[in-house]
Amino acid sequence: MESMIDIICFFEDLFLEYGMNPVLAQYLNLLINIVALTFIVFAANYVVKHFVIEAISAFTNRTKTTIDDFLIKSNFPRYIGRFVPIYIVYELFPLIFIDFPKILEFFFYTMKIYIIILVVWICRSVLRSTRNYLKTRSEFNDKPLESFSQIIMIFLWIIGLMFMFSVITGKSVIGFAISLGAASAVILLIFKDTILGLVASIQVSVNDIVRIGDWITFQKFGADGTVTEINLATVRVQNWDNTYTTIPTYSLISDSFQNWRGMQESPGRRIKRSVFIKQNSVKFLGPEDIAKLKKIQLIAPYLENRQSEIDKYNETNNIDKSVLINGRNQTNLGIFRKYADSYLQDHSAIHKEMYLIVRHLAPTPNGIPLEILCFSRDKRWENFEYISADIFDHLIAAIPYFDLQLFEAPSGDDIRNFLSKRSN
Template identity: 60%
Template sequence: MNQETLKYYLCWLQEYFVDQGMNPDWAIFLNTIINCVALGLVVFLVDVFVRKFIVQLFKAFSDKTKTTYDDFLVKSNFPRFVAHFFPVIIIAATLPIIFVEYPLFGSFLLRLVDVYIIVLCVLVFRSVLKTTRGYLEHKPRFHDKPLQSYQQVMMIFGWGVGIFLIINILTGYSIFSLTTLGAASAILLLIFKDTILGFVASIQVSVNDIVRIGDWITFSKYGADGTVTEISLATVTVQNFDNTFTTIPTYSLISDSFQNWRGMQESGGRRIKRALFIEQASVKLVTDEELEQLKKIQLIKPYIEHRQRDVEKYNQRTEADKTVLLNGRNQTNLGIFRKYVDAYLHENPAINKELFLMVRHLAPTDRGIPIEVYCFSSDKRWENYEHIQADIFDHIIAAVPYFGLELHEIPSGNDITGLLKHKPSIVN
């Protein structure tokens, strides 16, 4: 149907009313009202029919294809938004004819239609972004990437362009003038300051691979200790181990210090670094009789025998007077104990022997002599790691008395009360 034929049908009622003796102005007004109602009804029916047809067409197409991208298009309402273009085309083609006698009002309505088209284009763009994000999130390669941040950035860009075009349509001002661009830039910088910071941070986080979705991070400043579940443009969501959620500004990952446990999770083990304190007064040189008793401990028997042969050769060579135990070289109960703990860790199947393993003697303190265990458990899961660590130190603590050593412990109130009870009374 060409424009002249359409104009004839739309103006037929107007001519009919004039022929019936109606005032031409009222005939034009009444004809315009009836045409608007008829246009609204036609647009509604076309919108319903076309929307159902396109949605069903997309669903049928997506069911027959192997790719899942079109499935996500259907879920993101892409077909519905596309279907809305057909009624808009009818409206844009019909309005100039319906309001030919009211050009100013018709021009205003056409501007509103143009605004609606721009909004519709932005919504279609958003659907494509949501579809792309949903599709990529199901790919292992992009599973831990901050796709939501990129989607939000693109949507801000899309809405920004849309708003500029709408302002241009409604006001007639050019969006490309330096004054307009400068004012718009200042407004955008003021309104979207946090968003821009988040955008820059998201890029740095992604490019430098600082944080991924699924990483375990500890951020003391915000009380976060758990798994990263979402990285958006403005915030990072962390699910803590008590199942609470902590929201962290994205740019804080760049500006502040936090701990990422990914290196531990990707390594061969989880570190055990803990010390127990030995009472200094219990450390002593070991006599031959005591050495014979310690040789009954199977893990350190080879070490004691080898070490003792070296000690005896040295003492014979230097003619050390062994009537005094301190002369020459000697073994100590603390040294043998350290070797025992080292041998025990090397025999423990729960410890990764390929990673660093050490039992070291730290500087003495007022709490005693720290003997630190430094090793890595093979199992990195938190619960199993704690069990392994507890089993190791349960055994070490129980082994301390076998070497004539004592653990340092700060006296409790009951200890002090017991001493006071046994203290002899003073007679004045």
């Protein structure tokens, strides 16, 4: 220690020997020591940066693991290497400024704060490296890693600020936490959006509300597409027209939206559409009508069995069939409903182990809704739309064969033709 002080005071002693003013000799010696310390620090930093860090980078490039590559990209070795010049400054600076206690006091405060910030940076580097590494693993592709990392960084900075406050004020970290609790109302007001985003991110992750890659529909924000990013404040959605919509993370738990993940994970995708039948086209079927419909192969066995049951019932109960409404009868709408059901059962693209229903809904001013409810095996959007269109193309074209009519609002041409016929 004494030898180091002798070295630091070498020039001051030399100047005094030549008769220089003691104050001037002290300040010139201080200036020389500052220049020497700066040179030593830059030299140490250069050696660490261009030799040690480069050697570490070359070593990581030869290893098979990728986590160390991400550590290099996030400047982890560079942050660690800064402790070398910090150590040199921390040891030599007090000796150089031994006669300047105020400067030394400010120096120690500054160095402690810088070390705290450096430790936070190192933790951030490790956190980013871990996040980027996990993104390369398939099992984490749908996890909101960005949100997790941001939450952890907020807590790290809070802890870092608490320690910096302790250094500056001389109070304990517990005292800072107590002061923070007293000012919680102001903090909640200032950081309301950040706190809401923090809470929402935790709930979204824990409750598995949304994952990256999910297809969601959020009408309030005009979002309809795939979730590409989830972070602390926002959720980014790439819409089907390749535009992007940004949604506040808190809205995912405060508002209602539609997540299509259940459909994507299920064996099939639902088809639910209706055709509207004109009510006055529905009628009972006589023997001639039944004979005509038996030529439709898909429902011929059903008609044969069903009609024999009806005829047997009517004969047993002596039903007067001179009036068609008497007894039991089949209707063209009922047979068409059976035809639609048989067509779907026979369709190769329809999942037979899931719901398959053809049903009437309550009559409306637009006719009787005949609803088709089934599931396609292929869930891809373009194929799903093709299957749906193919089914309804066929059913709409088949309706006239059953003497049924689709309801359709009259167009201008229909009204003009009607009026012209009346005038003639």
